[in-house]
Amino acid sequence: MDKKKPKKVFVQGAIPPEKIAGSIANHQSKTNIGAHSIFLGQIRADEIEGKTVAAIDYSAYEEMAEKVFHEIRETAFSKFDITCAHIYHSLGTVKTGELCLFVFTSSAHRKIAIEACNYFVEEIKAKVPIFGKEIFEDETHQWKVNK
Amino acid sequence: MDKKKPKKVFVQGAIPPEKIAGSIANHQSKTNIGAHSIFLGQIRADEIEGKTVAAIDYSAYEEMAEKVFHEIRETAFSKFDITCAHIYHSLGTVKTGELCLFVFTSSAHRKIAIEACNYFVEEIKAKVPIFGKEIFEDETHQWKVNK
């Protein structure tokens, strides 16, 4: 059971696509799984008042964030009959087009995997103390706020 | 726009995790995307009356299946503000633990990507003429039925 192990969520910089392939491959020995649901957050080149976002610099209240991630995991495992769940979030600079969030849930049945994945994404956005500095191409910045 | 191109959905045998990493990497130049939602179907080693599933052998009414996949795509693009959508389904033998379905949707916003992904999965299960022969470890078989 990977439920109880404390998990490292934060990764420095962007999440490479190969990490996602590796996570998927690691689950091919778990033959009680019938469905995986994956959510990926990617940095958009938003245009704000004529300036274009080039990257987001993520920071976090890391000790609290790790605690909140753990609480979200515990609640998710009690609410949903999932076999496993993995979360990775970037810290530091992530450029437009790169990935900053990777949520991966698995279950015997598709609806459970999908619902649990959505639950993680919404909970992470709402409850985890992560902060994002949107850096424009002209090197000015503004602070991102989740809607 | 990849909307109009006819897309090849069927792949022979299991879908390798590297294909998923490749699809993700292909989207890193599309900086209007903020969210990807991915669904993966994996073959479960179900036990049925004391026998264990070892593989599923997929077949399809291919010409009709490609037409229905195309109709589902067209409807999805009219219902959801997605930037792209990709579907791959296996034909032939897929062993337990391997992947038989890969649905990949992208949008500026997470809820749209997630809803569109779910829509594809449900529509594919309900409407595409794909047939699955569950092959047990003793080489007997039974025909799979979607619930």
Next chain:
Amino acid sequence: MKIRLRYFGMIAESAGKNDEVLELNDGISAKELKARQIERFELPDPESVQIAVNQNLEEEVELKDGDEVAFLPPFAGG
């Protein structure tokens, strides 16, 4: 008229073949042909059989020369 019949999955298994061409009298509907083949091959679970005429799921249609009628067991994709 000539009608091409195609069988899939467990229906192909019951029929012992994947396809065949039948010479039929004009005026037969897809639904009548379905009933006939279900009886001929003693298909199990006949309520679950769907037919597609030229790739469209429909039964209430009169067949015409050159049509392709597919016999489809329950779908199992995904």
Next chain:
Amino acid sequence: MKIRLRYFGMIAESAGKNDEVLELNDGISAKELKARQIERFELPDPESVQIAVNQNLEEEVELKDGDEVAFLPPFAGG
């Protein structure tokens, strides 16, 4: 009593520092400290500021020696 204050994101930017230790009189609540620091640093959008006492989001609590109080701007994860 000694209280450790930590500032994050745009609050750290406004405060010009990431953390500091303040010597405070007993009896002050987290909420009072929050109001004080919002005024001191003239934090923009004060309604959006949340505080965590020892990693728990709460304001209606009396502070005690050794507590860590974090000032958190709106979350932007994901």
